[in-house]
């Protein structure tokens with residue numbers, strides 16, 4: 362892969378995350394994509410370092426005990442002269458704010474849907490974050506080798522639940538035991554599922570029918586697909602590259618990741634439309650990726666796998682220029698210089714063939730407590746400061762107090778640092794200033810408790826408050842008497858007031874009673 366200029370190098374990057382509900386097939390799909398890339402290169406996976414220096418840490422013990430992986434990774438591979446970065450979005454029980462924040466570092470998302478289940482809860486949450494950013498979303502409807510819902514039903518659900526237009530790039534011919542393949546509207550061909558002695562791809566004539574005599578043409582399922590495709594052509598959404606780019610229309614692909622069917626077709630179509638690294642918004646306006654000056658922002662900090670050393674790994678998305686080992690940069694928040702030398706070991710040494718990292722790529726930096734989530738790093742004299750990452754609405758809350766009241770100092774220091782780092786959200790009640798922690802996933806609390814004990818020597822008592830619906834108040838005046846157990850008034854760490862509602866019912870009841878109070882959710886559309 363020989364590139365001539367920084368611009369060309371950057372334009373060959375595609376950086377995306379897969380959004381899906383657990384079990385939809387994210388892992389299977391990722392494996393197949395890596396397979397097409399010919400090699401698995403770890404550009405940031407700590408999972409791959411099991412035999413390394415972190416293997417015996419307490420951190421891994423949490424992972425082991427729960428049978429999950431706390432670590433997130435970046436997988437990089439080349440395909441047709443394109444360098445692809447896939448960012449993992451931890452799901453299952455390790456769903457957390459990090460999962461959301463990962464979506465801040467990508468230029469597009471691939472949404473995987475189980476054809477039998479349709480849109481599931483976690484997919485919807487992640488989708489909302491993508492929509493908030495207006496990034497392109499590509500949909501892969503998976504498991505067509507099994508009996509699922511009809512494609513028309515799935516599309517209708519997609520449009521209704523997600524409120525996005527869809528354009529089927531291909532259409533399944535049957536499913537389950539009678540899955541014959543896909544009718545590829547984009548490539549104008551039929552791709553057969555069970556190929557055996559037949560060709561895999563059958564070309565279509567001008568009328569959209571397969572050229573030549575093939576058994577598939579005699580099936581009623583194929584005839585039905587011809588009718589459905591005609592219906593899509595006439596009554597369906599129009600294909601619009603512009604709408605794809607702005608995240609208003611999602612191209613939809615059908616396939617089966619497990620049997621590796623439709624994945625390569627998906628990948629190639631994806632590469633035709635997925636955006637190269639996009640400009641990032643700084644406080645002084647957008648920064649073009651091909652700008653010579655190096656800059657990037659930290660979207661995730663992988664904390665303290667080795668409590669003895671307090672080492673952390675900060676994940677940086679490069680937004681402009683080119684990264685070089687040992688380069689001198691400035692941390693925008695403190696305006697202090699930093700040399701990125703030791704800190705870059707994270708790029709595995711065996712990547713000898715790898716060109717240096719440019720805009721769109723992700724690098725891992727060793728961190729001893731220097732970085733915070735959302736931090737900007739830049740080279741050169743001209744200060745670049747990227748906009749603050751958005752707040753994500755927590756759903757789970759606990760009351761927290763120190764076990765030992767004599768150790769207030771370490772308790773407060775620990776909380777303050779972990780909150781700043783973005784590991785957890787902190788709220789305080791009015792007057793009594795009780796501490797309440799908020800998270801989007803249960804694991805965040807466990808990690809918090811563990812780190813308070815190990816890093817700050819502070820045992821905490823956490824009392825679950827269960828799930829709450831957090832809504833910020835837009836009005837200037839707050840009437841503290843409106844606070845009750847069902848609609849609790851608290852303030853966030855920037856002192857903005859918000860209510861924690863017990864449930865949807867309490868929220869609606871409150872709104873009915875207090876129509877003058879404007880409630881907002883940062884994760885709603887802007």
Ligand code: GDP
Nearest residue numbers: 383384385386387388389503504507617618619
């Ligand atoms: P993840 O939780 O989204 O990462 O899902 P996995 O990739 O681990 O897949 C969940 C389960 O679904 C596994 O048992 C897979 O083998 C299975 N699976 C994934 N893709 C397909 C598919 O295309 N067809 C069928 N029948 N099973 C699939």
